[in-house]
Amino acid sequence: MRNLVREMREAKGWSQGELARRLGVSRQTINAVETDKYDPSLPLALRMAVLFEVPVPSLFIDDWTPEETL
């Protein structure tokens, strides 16, 4: 799963530390999410979406498409 956390954070002018502080997580968590090494929990993803004022699917992008059913 790709994500646009780094782009949106930089657009806000926040450092990783600043975003971590706002979300109440460690800087390592932000770094791991931004480098696609960790997919955040649903509550954390929702909080990120609230902070960046975007829907979750605009922040976390999954290329999965459902199989066509008969």
Added chain:
Amino acid sequence: MTTLDQAKIRKMLLAFVLGALGGGGAMAAFLWLGFEPGWRVEQVAVGGVGVVYLVTGLFTLGGALMPGMGARVLNVADREELVEMRNMLVGSSVSAIALGIMLLALVGSGPGGAVPDIVVIAAVGLSLLTIGVIGVKQWRLYDELWRQLSWESSAFAMSILLPILLIWSVAVHLGWLSAMDPLLVIAVAAASMLVGAFIAAGRRGMLAPR
């Protein structure tokens, strides 16, 4: 190559040199001591793993307590990151040091050993108590990534330890090998925890230079 890349390489080299000097020196001193009384392989193994825990714990504790210096060696973005993580790092370091001391106390113990049983029992009891209490406190300090890392490192450690113990036990049962020495079991368990933690951290990108 950017200035940032050069800085990361310099930091990695410095960490490598310090690790080699500190860890290598401590290991050499331990082995030099060990050869004199003619320790068995399992004593050297448990002591060797103990030295790794002790040195890692001391390095991390030093870095956490002196963040300015620690940021130059430890894999963090900057000094502030160490300050933010201080409580967590101090807890992990003290646990590693306690485990290292426990393992080293075991080296010279047992029948005919220089370390009295009561000292070993006290070292093991105090170490386990320290690690247990700190573990509970650490869990409260962890955020979701660190909790995930904790689960994953335990799972990796078990995935390493279990096959070794099972295969060895089967071989002993079949009469192909002699039973594993208790100190070797402890050494393998402690080493598995260490390797498990490294694998978990590596998978989450936490060993990449920062």
